[in-house]
Amino acid sequence: MVILDGTIVSVALPSIQHGLGFSPSSLAWVVNAYLVPFGGLLLLAGRLGDLVGRKRVFIAGLGVFTAASLLCGVSQDPATLLASRFVQGIGGAVTSAVTLGMVVTLFPQPRERARAIGVYSFVQSAGGSLGLLVGGALTQTIGWHWIFFVNVPIGAVAVLAAWRVLAPEQGVGLGRGTDVLGALLVTSALMLGVYTIVETADRGWASAHTLSRGAVALALLLAFVVRQAKASHPLLPLRVFRSRDVAGAMGIQALMVAGMFSFQFLCVLYLQKVLHFDEMRTGLGIFPVSVAIGALSLALSPRLIARFGSRAVLLPGLALIAAGLAALGRVPVGGSYAVDVLPALLPLGVGFGLAMPALATLAMSAATPQDSGITSGMVNTMQQIGSAFGLAVLSTLANARTDALLGGGTSPAPALTDGYRLAFRIGACLVAVSLLLAATLLRSPVPARRPRTVGEVSAAENAAR
Structure with missing residues (x-):
């Protein structure tokens, strides 16, 4: 729900502008008012989880996010909506910052942890893609207010479930790290x-x-x-970065997310402005990526990570993402979704489904129970910095290329397509750099095999005889 809210607003922006009277220059802040506090508070919220208990911080963040969603839905003017979105970003940051740390703490065994991180990665990455589909459906059917109202019952149920299901934690105490x-x-x-x-x-x-x-x-x-x-008593103990795998994984993740954002943002624009898809068709067009991510993250990636190690799974994942973005870098003006877009989306989904669980596992590999919250916050911070940087750089390059062509007399569709192609290629280069860094920096060993039980040893001896 929290990750989905970063993208669900995108397809509703025209309706929000018409309904509340936003100026074109201020409309972008419907998204930015959420992103700024979200990216800025992740580290602090993660450390608070270590100090006062991750369950308390998680529930508090959910409560703030849910209440702010209600305020967003009832907003009648731009100022109220922007203020509510800012508070919503605070709640989202507080909730997200401790989630991965709780997963690592709840599942200490390597195989169980790999499966749990696979589920976490699927929910996180699929949320961004599903936001486009859900946002389009709600906006077209019952109005833009419901992209916020839908969070209220979900958030209430999540708070109650977390209160009953999650074990209480005391934390290490504010005196240990204030x-x-x-x-x-x-x-x-x-x-x-x-x-x-x-x-x-x-x-x-x-x-x-x-x-x-x-x-x-x-x-x-x-x-x-x-x-x-x-x-x-530092807020962020620098020992977290002593591990080569942890530090490398966080940098690689920022580059990968920055490159991947050329797909998440500009592919939507290509479908709508060049192929003339409406909001629903756009969401359905992106949906195969979520399906591929889910299939890999939930079923295959955890087993591969447990068997071959995170690095061995990460490398082909990054290669597939780079290949998918490079394929999008060749989309034509009069393109076909089935021929030109879908074949590029499938390797993107498969690659992301392999890479995200592997990176999360590497980034959290050295986290202790006392530092899992701050490490989780750092992982999420690198994602937010990567996405913000990727969106800013790639959209700027695409717009500059399009404006130059329009100034030279090129018609809008070819000018837009050429700008998107440039951004896709730059995104592919960013992911290729992350692949090079992963191949040279990471040294994650293959996980040790599980010791055989007495029954398995006896069976093996009988088979040998």
Whole structure:
């Protein structure tokens, strides 16, 4: 529900603009008002989960998210909706930050953990794709308000289920890690950084606005790192990054997500603006990706990771994603969905279904019960930074290419298609770089085989005799 809410709004933006009177320049903030606090608070929320208990933080975040969804649905003016979306982003960050940490803590055995992370990865990645389908269906049938109202009963049931099902946790205590200065530095750095990135669509990458705020965000982030190296109870213990696999997986994940965003955002625009799909057909057109992700994440990936190791599963996954994006980089103006789009979407879904569980497993491989929340928050933060950066860079390049062609007299459809093709190819290059890094940096060993039981040993001896 939380991940889905980042994309479900996209297809409803025209209806929201018409219903509430948003100006074209302010309409993007219906999405950005959610993304900025979401990306900025993940680390702090993850550490709070370690300190006061992940169950408490999870339920509190769900409650805030659900209440804010109700406020979004009843909004009658732009200011109320934007404020409610900001609060919704806070609730989403608090909830998401501790989820992967809870999964790792609840399933300590490697095989069980691989299966649980497979389910987690499927829910997370499928949520983004399903948002397009659900958003289109709700907007076209009963109105844009219901893209928010639908969260209320789901959130209420989730809160009750979490309260009854999840075991209580005490956490390590606020006295073990209350780094107030570190929390202020990293939250300010991340929120300012995400804000700067999402504003590049209007301001440009070389503008004084972008360069000055980007420099401040980097300075705050550097100050945070220095603070963590000296603090007696750091918010983010730097020992988390001592593992080569953990640090590498997080960087690889950011690059992969940045490249993959050329599909999640620009493929939708290609289907709608060039092939003239409506919202429902667009959602159905993207749906095969969710099916492929589900089939791999739930059934095959956990077994492959348990058998061959995360690195061995990650490499072909990244190769398939790069191949799918490269195929999208060749879509024609008068293309056919069945011939030109679907053959590219299937390797994307399969590759993502292989890569996401493997990366999550690697990123959480060195997490202790005391640090699983902050590590989970870091994993989600890298995803958000990658998606924000990917959207800003790839959409800027696509728009610049399209504008240049339109200025030269090219008709709209070919100009749009050429811009999308460029972005798809750049996305493929980003994923190819992540593949190169994975092949050279990661050294994840093959998991040890499960010891045989007495019965299995006896059976083997009888077979030998």
